[in-house]
Amino acid sequence: MNYELTDKQKEIRRSMRNLVPEIQTVAEDNGLETLKQNMVKLAAVNYQSIVLGEDIVGYCLAAEELAKTCPSTFFSSMSTTAAFGLPINKFGTAEQKRKYLEPILSGAGWGALGVTEAQAGSDLSGMTTIAQKTPTGGFVLNGSKSFVTNAPLADAFLFLAWTNQEAGKEKGMTFFLIDRKAKGVQISEATKTMGLRGAPIADLQLIDCAVGPEAVLGKTGDGYGQWTAVEPLLWLSVSLLALGIGVSCMENSTIYAKGRTAFGKPIGYFEGVGAKLAIMFTMVDLGRMITQRAAWGMEHNDTEAAILASCAKLFTSEAVNKIADLAMQIFAGHGYILGSKVERLYRDARIAEIVYGTSEMQRGFIAADSLKKFKTA
Numbered sequence: 001m002n003y004e005l006t007d008k009q010k011e012i013r014r015s016m017r018n019l020v021p022e023i024q025t026v027a028e029d030n031g032l033e034t035l036k037q038n039m040v041k042l043a044a045v046n047y048q049s050i051v052l053g054e055d056i057v058g059y060c061l062a063a064e065e066l067a068k069t070c071p072s073t074f075f076s077s078m079s080t081t082a083a084f085g086l087p088i089n090k091f092g093t094a095e096q097k098r099k100y101l102e103p104i105l106s107g108a109g110w111g112a113l114g115v116t117e118a119q120a121g122s123d124l125s126g127m128t129t130i131a132q133k134t135p136t137g138g139f140v141l142n143g144s145k146s147f148v149t150n151a152p153l154a155d156a157f158l159f160l161a162w163t164n165q166e167a168g169k170e171k172g173m174t175f176f177l178i179d180r181k182a183k184g185v186q187i188s189e190a191t192k193t194m195g196l197r198g199a200p201i202a203d204l205q206l207i208d209c210a211v212g213p214e215a216v217l218g219k220t221g222d223g224y225g226q227w228t229a230v231e232p233l234l235w236l237s238v239s240l241l242a243l244g245i246g247v248s249c250m251e252n253s254t255i256y257a258k259g260r261t262a263f264g265k266p267i268g269y270f271e272g273v274g275a276k277l278a279i280m281f282t283m284v285d286l287g288r289m290i291t292q293r294a295a296w297g298m299e300h301n302d303t304e305a306a307i308l309a310s311c312a313k314l315f316t317s318e319a320v321n322k323i324a325d326l327a328m329q330i331f332a333g334h335g336y337i338l339g340s341k342v343e344r345l346y347r348d349a350r351i352a353e354i355v356y357g358t359s360e361m362q363r364g365f366i367a368a369d370s371l372k373k374f375k376t377a
């Protein structure tokens with residue numbers, strides 16, 4: 001891997017660093033309007049285009065700045081760009097790209113991905129949403145999706161449904177693009193979450209939702225293959241969320257440890273606190289390296305790229321929970337108070353080990369790949 005950033009990548013980082021003071025932290029009480037304003041500001045520095053572009057290391061640089069500044073804005077924008085937009089960018093028709101991607105790139109459009117169901121999270125074959133073909137070539141969809149990030153404001157959804165359950169997941173699943181206003185789309189009240197409270201989520205129901213053949217993404221039956229093709233970028237994106245939260249915990253803790261005094265000196269100079277700062281710094285730097293290494297591999301079609309993205313998600317998501325815990329210990333009582341920054345980061349960090357492939361799933365995936373590489377003794 002080339003560790004030297006290109007001039008373009010340095011420019012991406014510089015313009016994001018200039019922008020982030022204008023990004024407001026979204027919380028449950030200032031909600032959707034702030035999120036919308038943030039998205040327009042991000043579009044002004046082409047953030048959405050960077051996520052969907054080919055410079056994946058450049059995406060890492062921009063995303064780290066955003067995730068550090070406002071994890072909820074990062075997660076919500078990731079759901080629109082990477083989760084909803086990337087499959088369309090990779091597999092959509094020219095018309096689908098025009099209709100769904102153009103508004104996203106301008107910061108005005110919102111998308112959401114509906115894959116998970118009440119009985120199908122890690123194991124997608126437990127999914128029950130069905131798309132029944134009609135004699136005219138269209139489909140009628142019925143089913144429910146859980147935890148759909150951005151559902152309260154999305155203009156359109158990308159849903160995974162069975163088109164031929166007997167064919168199994170590899171050949172029997174299809175992605176459909178469905179507009180929010182389509183008949184038969186029902187969106188629940190926003191779901192309350194432990195962290196990332198500025199990123200709105202809700203459940204969705206499709207009741208006899210009729211769509212034409214133009215709603216299919218790519219070809220019927222290609223859904224699972226499309227999903228596995230975009231998953232590594234989602235893992236990388238969750239790594240970037242974890243990295244950004246980790247950087248924020250580390251920086252805030254270091255500043256606090258320099259200013260807070262006890263027994264006549266700043267607490268950072270006590271070995272017990274200094275050691276925590278050192279661990280945080282080391283974990284952040286390792287997380288950044290493995291994430292950028294995976295991104296570089298993805299850009300260069302490295303055969304290890306998907307595994308590296310999985311390793312990056314596994315490492316950074318577990319590291320950030322350790323880092324947030326250390327930050328809480330340094331801030332002590334002042335961190336534990338509801339509404340403190342560290343308290344929010346501690347809650348925000350937890351999702352990284354869960355969403356888009358739990359740590360257990362990543363371990364299974366990495367172990368299976370390792371076992372394939374070696375012959376038995």
Ligand SMILES: Cc1cc2nc3c(=O)[nH]c(=O)nc-3n(C[C@H](O)[C@H](O)[C@H](O)COP(=O)(O)OP(=O)(O)OC[C@H]3O[C@@H](n4cnc5c(N)ncnc54)[C@H](O)[C@@H]3O)c2cc1C
Nearest residue numbers: 113114115116120121122147148149354355356357358360
């Ligand atoms: C805030 C939030 C936002 C989300 N946004 C979206 C979204 O926008 N779109 C979307 O489609 N989904 C979304 N999700 C869903 C998320 O991706 C799932 O929660 C995740 O994939 C895990 O699925 P599950 O919760 O059903 O857990 P389960 O799959 O039921 O897993 C439960 C436990 O069993 C373990 N387990 C399961 N199988 C195995 C195995 N083979 N080996 C070892 N352990 C195993 C898991 O690791 C976990 O610990 C979101 C979730 C949250 C909380």
